[in-house]
Amino acid sequence: MSYKIFVDGQEGTTGLQINEYLAQRDDVEVLRIDADKRKDPAERKRLINASDITFLCLPDDAAREAVALADNPATCIIDASTAHRVHPGWVYGLPELERQQRERIRTSKRIANPGCHATAFILALRPLVASGLLPAGTQVAAHSITGYSGGGKKMIESYRNAQRIDAPRPYALALTHKHLPEMRAHTGLDIAPIFVPIVGPFYKGLAVTAYLHPGQFARKATPAEVQKILADYYAGEAFIRVHPCDLEAATDGGFFNVEASNDSNRVDLFVFGNEERMLVVSRLDNLGKGASGAAVQSMNIHLGIDETKGLV
Known part of the structure; x- marks a missing residue:
């Protein structure tokens, strides 16, 4: 099975590293945004809602704006910004935190990647x-x-x-x-x-x-x-x-x-x-583990894939 992945903020340090991880995978399809449309809300909204997973590699305010574009209940957002790390509606993307954390990551559609x-x-x-x-x-x-x-x-x-x-x-x-x-x-x-x-x-x-x-x-x-x-x-x-x-x-x-x-x-x-x-x-x-690797680990868990896939 192939999963559709969109990286919003793909030119940043974390976004580039996530794309490097994904490039080695045969089970994902990375949705690309044209360079001249990277700030186009309509195109970003289309790609976010077409994805199984969207990674947000954006400043805090831009990440909040991106979340507001997501209206597909099947799309999981993994936010690498600081915006949602203590938000009660978001799951903290640290699987090793405690025994129940992996199940929370697996079932949530809103995952905050740790700092x-x-x-x-x-x-x-x-x-x-x-x-x-x-x-x-x-x-x-x-x-x-x-x-x-x-x-x-x-x-x-x-x-x-x-x-x-x-x-x-x-x-x-x-x-x-x-x-x-x-x-x-x-x-x-x-x-x-x-x-x-x-x-x-x-x-x-x-x-x-x-x-x-x-x-x-x-x-x-x-x-x-x-x-x-x-x-x-x-x-x-x-x-x-x-x-x-x-x-x-x-x-x-x-x-x-x-x-x-x-x-x-x-x-x-x-x-x-x-x-x-x-x-x-x-x-x-x-x-x-401090950024992109952690995000991919949470992606794997959420999708029900071996969480070590593509990581060392």
């Missing part, structure tokens, strides 16, 4: 909150270092054209990053984290580091016990690897490689530290 920083943060913290180890009222501090592709076309151009941007650059220093609502809502935390993202001088790759003090825990726990909570929660997951508590094996002489999950839909989770202070690190490809 890259949020995916890494949520997958690191959700099991600890769900287990009761980390109380919901805890305010967690975290940072994320990411490749510049996460900033889209404008940032990519600035890095490629600039004579020198060699240093990492923290941003969102007002502590109001747009991923905070989903980071709070989908971990089960009552309080948004203190979160600082950092853009590095490399194309892609992302690692979120959450800082945990055992005094925050509801009961005593060692790094090995925290690692076991993560490993048990994600047992059997195709795209999540929970690594043993082995600093030497997880690093290169103590240095952590942010790019080591690139070109995959994989999330690698690590626990570092000791009984007095700990780190949980979550690493992914910000263009893979």
